[in-house]
Amino acid sequence: MTDQRDNIYADSLAEPGLFAFDDRVATVFPDMIKRSVPGYTTVVAMTGLIASRYASAGSTLYDLGCSLGASTLSMKQNTLPADCRIVGVDNSSAMLERCEVILATDSHDTPVELMLADLTDVVVQDASVVVLNWTLQFVPVEKREAVLRGIYEGMRPGGVVVLSEKVTFEDPHLDALNIDLHHQFKRANGYSDLEIANKRNALENVLIPETLASHKQRIAQAGFSSCDVWFQCFNFASLVAVK
């Protein structure tokens, strides 16, 4: 099936800060995210690979901010030890309704439970893998430390967190360069300058990126023993952290 093309920002002037994961966005999401996030397909595929390395028998794998279940499916379709289950969490009902339909078409055995919830309210329990793929960036900055601490508390020793985020750079030249390269990537994927500007406006104060140094510091403070970047393309990076 071909993805429905994202032209949400093609002709309307977006109001600042009004981006939401509503029905309109959920409908075009696979096309939107692939054309907007450099490395999306690679990071999703490697999430399954990393999960299969760290998952332990009888444990739970969490996909926090699962949207349409791309990372959930990637984990489910990799080899996992006996008696694992996956919990996908999202606070958008538009996303979760579609996610359920997509997951129903997959025949791999690992059971998946979907939860319509704010991830800041979710108690992580007996986890070997916790994935936050482009989700923490939408959680208010002041709540992010408690989220990471809660995840740490609910994980088995030796478990892994995969954290993918849009990031900023301390060096103003590098920050401007990476924002520019990201916009060039979007242009190359068929977005117009108006669409790029409109989406940027809509994401203002909704998606709040931080530096890699801030993420690493928060992860270390939460107690994780090892953490580093395993993938980066322009201002999109993915980290692994091990308990």
Ligand SMILES: C[S@@+](CC[C@H](N)C(=O)[O-])C[C@H]1O[C@@H](n2cnc3c(N)ncnc32)[C@H](O)[C@@H]1O
């Ligand atoms: C960019 S999408 C994630 C993409 C997805 N992880 C993937 O791999 O395709 C961000 C998702 O996080 C969800 N989200 C944002 N804030 C959330 C929160 N506080 N609690 C739960 N889900 C949240 C949104 O509804 C959206 O579906």
Ligand SMILES: O=C(O)C(=O)C[C@]1(C(=O)O)C=C[C@@H](O)C=C1
């Ligand atoms: O389009 C952008 O500029 C983005 O920052 C990409 C991004 C993301 O990182 O989550 C923003 C919102 C949509 O969910 C899809 C992609």
